[in-house]
Amino acid sequence: ECIGIDAGGTLIKVVYKERDEYLYQTFLSNEVEKLVKWINEWHPNAKLKITGGKQENISKLLHNPHELIDEFEATTIGIKEVLKRAELYLPEKYLLVNVGTGTSIHSMIGENSERLGGSGIGGGTLMGLSYLLTRQKQFEEIMLLAEKGKRTGIDLKVRDIYEGDRSPISGDLTASNFGFLERMTGEELQEDILACLVGMISEAVLMMVMPFAKAIESSTIVFIGSTFHNNALFKKQLQRFEDLFELKLHFPFNGQYSGAHGALLY
Ligand code: ATP
Ligand code: MG
Structure with missing residues (x-):
């Protein structure tokens, strides 16, 4: 079992799969103890794949096996799945703008993506x-x-x-x-x-x-x-x-x- 965690400056976003369905959870970054409790209670053995600015912070609080993933790579890979699930079909080339705590801008051109600024x-x-x-x-x-x-x-x-x-x-x-x-x-x-x-x-x-x-x-x-x-x-x-x-x-x-x-x- 794997759990994807994006630990941002403000919110921790969690995605995992159960019976072939994606499930979603959100926690506040300043209430990380709630995430820790949730994992320990419900997913004590899951492998965690953690991204976002607070990834190190979170990995230290949990005993699960884990992998740290670059935030910009995770975002640009994940957007493709999000678009597919939303049945949104876009041109080969578009601009991806992530308005989180701060803002990050990425070019998406076919299989290539690049962070252009923020x-x-x-x-x-x-x-x-x-x-x-x-x-x-x-x-x-x-x-x-x-x-x-x-x-x-x-x-x-x-x-x-x-x-x-x-x-x-x-x-x-x-x-x-x-x-x-x-x-x-x-x-x-x-x-x-x-x-x-x-x-x-x-x-x-x-x-x-x-x-x-x-x-x-x-x-x-x-x-x-x-x-x-x-x-x-x-x-x-x-x-x-x-x-x-x-x-x-x-x-x-x-x-x-x-x-x-x-x-x-x-
Ligand atoms: P970053 O990627 O910049 O590190 P992040 O991943 O935590 O930050 P997001 O979760 O995408 O950023 O967005 C955070 C923003 O979402 C907040 O700054 C606020 O404007 C808005 N927001 C939406 N719901 C909430 C909420 N329940 N509590 C606080 N902010 C919220
Ligand atoms: Mg973010």
Whole structure:
């Protein structure tokens, strides 16, 4: 019996097979004792295939036989299984963007993959800035609030600068995230602040990955990572750019388990 474990900066993702079916589990990285208990109780003899930044940390806490696997290899192997299971058939060439605690960008060209770059702007940025701005710490709560928020009055749009005049780009585009100081009262609602934060992170990630998509001459971008798990707002914010930039964006089901799938298959 084998178990694939992707121990990331924030979440530990687990994939294993029982009666020919994949089963999934998630633990918080700062509650690693729960993972240890779960393995000791239910899978004491399983071989663990561990990837992610906290792989060493976890391997030291368990007595199971184990193998450590490179995070980027695991992710790029695992995405293929995730896409197959999601019945998502993509072109030979696409950009893979993992928005985890931080963000990592990979080119996928046939059988070859390469890490092209990354950014510190990711799911961790959402969590940290949410806390600093609103004192909210729960991912689900943050996203529920953000879904209810508006972006007018905090974000400065192109039309807010051009006012009545014709602008060279769509007036609906953001001219300056959190830039509408003139309108700010200090009484901004948490839900509006969080909506703007999700907007800023989505826009920053998209603008950062676009040149990479251009460089590999692909318009297909696949987003994975738990930041998008169950997260309609992030998807909606990103999808606004599909037509404008002629992109095709995908958010495959169970994409957050790519690393764990890849480790298991390795
Ligand atoms: P990295 O790959 O950068 O080391 P990771 O693998 O832990 O990190 P993911 O699990 O893909 O990263 O995504 C973590 C992000 O997912 C968090 O920063 C947060 O925005 C979001 N998230 C989703 N669900 C939760 C949750 N229950 N608790 C905390 N964060 C969550
Ligand atoms: Mg990760």
